Amino acid sequence: MINRSNRLNNVSYDLCGPLYEKAKELELLGHRITKLNIGNPAPFGFEAPEEVVQHIIRNLSNAQGYSDHKGLLSAREAVKRYYDNKGIWNISNEEIFLGNGLSELIMHAVEALLNEGDEVLVPSPDYPLWTAAVRFAGGKAVHYRCDEEADWFPDVQDIKRKLTSRTRAVVIINPNNPTGAVYSKALLQELVALAEEHNLVVFADEIYDKILYDETAFTSAATLSEDVLFVTFSGLSKNYLAAGFRAGWMLVSGARHKAKDYISGLNTLASLRVCSNVPAQYAIEAALEGQQSITDLTKPHGRLGRQRAICYEKLSAMPGISCVKPKGAFYMFPKLDVKRFKLQDDQQFALDLLSEQQVLLVPGTGFNYPHHDHFRVVYLPEPQELSQTLDRLASFLKAYQQEG
Numbered sequence: 001m002i003n004r005s006n007r008l009n010n011v012s013y014d015l016c017g018p019l020y021e022k023a024k025e026l027e028l029l030g031h032r033i034t035k036l037n038i039g040n041p042a043p044f045g046f047e048a049p050e051e052v053v054q055h056i057i058r059n060l061s062n063a064q065g066y067s068d069h070k071g072l073l074s075a076r077e078a079v080k081r082y083y084d085n086k087g088i089w090n091i092s093n094e095e096i097f098l099g100n101g102l103s104e105l106i107m108h109a110v111e112a113l114l115n116e117g118d119e120v121l122v123p124s125p126d127y128p129l130w131t132a133a134v135r136f137a138g139g140k141a142v143h144y145r146c147d148e149e150a151d152w153f154p155d156v157q158d159i160k161r162k163l164t165s166r167t168r169a170v171v172i173i174n175p176n177n178p179t180g181a182v183y184s185k186a187l188l189q190e191l192v193a194l195a196e197e198h199n200l201v202v203f204a205d206e207i208y209d210k211i212l213y214d215e216t217a218f219t220s221a222a223t224l225s226e227d228v229l230f231v232t233f234s235g236l237s238k239n240y241l242a243a244g245f246r247a248g249w250m251l252v253s254g255a256r257h258k259a260k261d262y263i264s265g266l267n268t269l270a271s272l273r274v275c276s277n278v279p280a281q282y283a284i285e286a287a288l289e290g291q292q293s294i295t296d297l298t299k300p301h302g303r304l305g306r307q308r309a310i311c312y313e314k315l316s317a318m319p320g321i322s323c324v325k326p327k328g329a330f331y332m333f334p335k336l337d338v339k340r341f342k343l344q345d346d347q348q349f350a351l352d353l354l355s356e357q358q359v360l361l362v363p364g365t366g367f368n369y370p371h372h373d374h375f376r377v378v379y380l381p382e383p384q385e386l387s388q389t390l391d392r393l394a395s396f397l398k399a400y401q402q403e404g
Helices: 018-028 050-058 073-086 101-111 129-136 156-162 185-197 260-272 278-288 303-317 346-357 383-398
Strands: 096-100 119-124 140-147 167-173 201-205 229-235 247-254 375-378
Touching (some): 018 346, 050 278, 073 096, 073 247, 096 101, 101 260, 119 129, 129 140, 156 185, 167 185, 185 201, 247 278, 303 383, 346 375
Parallel strands (some): 119 140, 119 167, 167 201, 201 229
Antiparallel strands (some): 096 247
């Protein structure tokens, strides 16, 4: 037998896991599945700005060869200007790396840092690629609690309790996936102060930094200190509705003077894959410096604003469901009443819903949440479809009892 690597034994990604495979089986049998499992805007009618698409088309003939392994200089300079405007100090385009989406760059950032047994503080719930990346690199993902009663903000005391001599980094996902929380500046200052005290790298996943509601203010973590090493991640998939372009970036800033060897490791990993997708690199400058159309979508009467309102109102009205209203991104992370539904297994709940109503969700444990009483909703479908889908969920829950 040819076996897979042992490094994959504790690695999972439930957004495209067994439930997703079951949904594909049902599709082959002729069922139409409403896929609320992944934040993929295009299938729901969202499109990248036309000027971005046209800029790629105009530059296709220039994109036939490899770029620099870090990425096109013009694109990296656009990223630099973007973060200059946010107030991040002393940025160099030599420490900006473009990648095939954020996923590749997360893997690079973690692999370049960790040795066997090193620990990384990861939020719970998290975007599961972070836990997977840490484990794949031979590290240990130590999950810190995000408090539902405090708008899903990280529990700083819990983080302090989980610090050890092996802790190398802390992951901050803000705006958060899967909860939609947007962290206050005061909270971020606490987290950054902890990182400075314990010499931790801050991995700041800020892929949703423009998808904000109710005039919520966003603070980029790397604006808060020059004495901490920050690796800030973003890209085109969410803010610019261009998930399929696979165009992301990471910026290394702050205490670079004590991270020359680490940055050299990032450079090595970037060069090993030669370069990222060149046509999509041409989209970056056009996106960052063009019309910011996402801000219209997130207004109360914009499409995302209306869908958020529908989702929150309908979920909150369902007996046995409670939900914290998100301030950013396009997800909600509702809680199920365990006693009402005799709930023991959230994976089984999601499978039962899929089989009966052809609605695909991801259960909370898929986001490394320790309790079997949550699930994530992606509210990207247009308002009428979203409303009808939530009505199907409500109908399902009326009689749902999980068997022992």
